[in-house]
Amino acid sequence: MLKAYKCAAEGDEEGAMIAREAALALAPYNIMHKDMPARVIINLGGEYTLGPVTFGLNIHNLLGTRYNRSGMNTNLIPQQGRWFLASIGIKI
Numbered sequence: 722m723l724k725a726y727k728c729a730a731e732g733d734e735e736g737a738m739i740a741r742e743a744a745l746a747l748a749p750y751n752i753m754h755k756d757m758p759a760r761v762i763i764n765l766g767g768e769y770t771l772g773p774v775t776f777g778l779n780i781h782n783l784l785g786t787r788y789n790r791s792g793m794n795t796n797l798i799p800q801q802g803r804w805f806l807a808s809i810g811i812k813i
Contacts, residue, residue, distance in 0.1 A: 757797070760788045777808040 766779035782803050789797035 757789060757791070760786055762786055762788070773812040775808075775810040775812070777806075777810070779806040779808075780804075781806065 761784070762781075763783040764779065764781050765783050766777065768775055768777040770776075780803065782801065785803040787802065788800050790800060791797060
């Protein structure tokens with residue numbers, strides 16, 4: 722649409738019309754707002770300490786919910802299903 726405004730400002734009505742029609746033809750592919758369904762994401766985690774050693778386990782997206790989130794460029798980004806994170810910490 723910027724080209725259409727530029728052409729119109731320069732007095733090029735035909736160029737403005739062509740640019741406007743091209744922008745409208747591409748509009749369905751330019752996602753500016755996308756509705757996303759509601760979702761429930763459950764995370765579960767725990768730690769166990771044995772002396773100076775701590776063991777941890779986190780489960781993210783426990784139910785394996787399939788969902789997308791919107792990125793900076795408004796495209797939908799598929800998110801991971803269920804995933805695990807284990808950790809071991811030692812206090813010195």
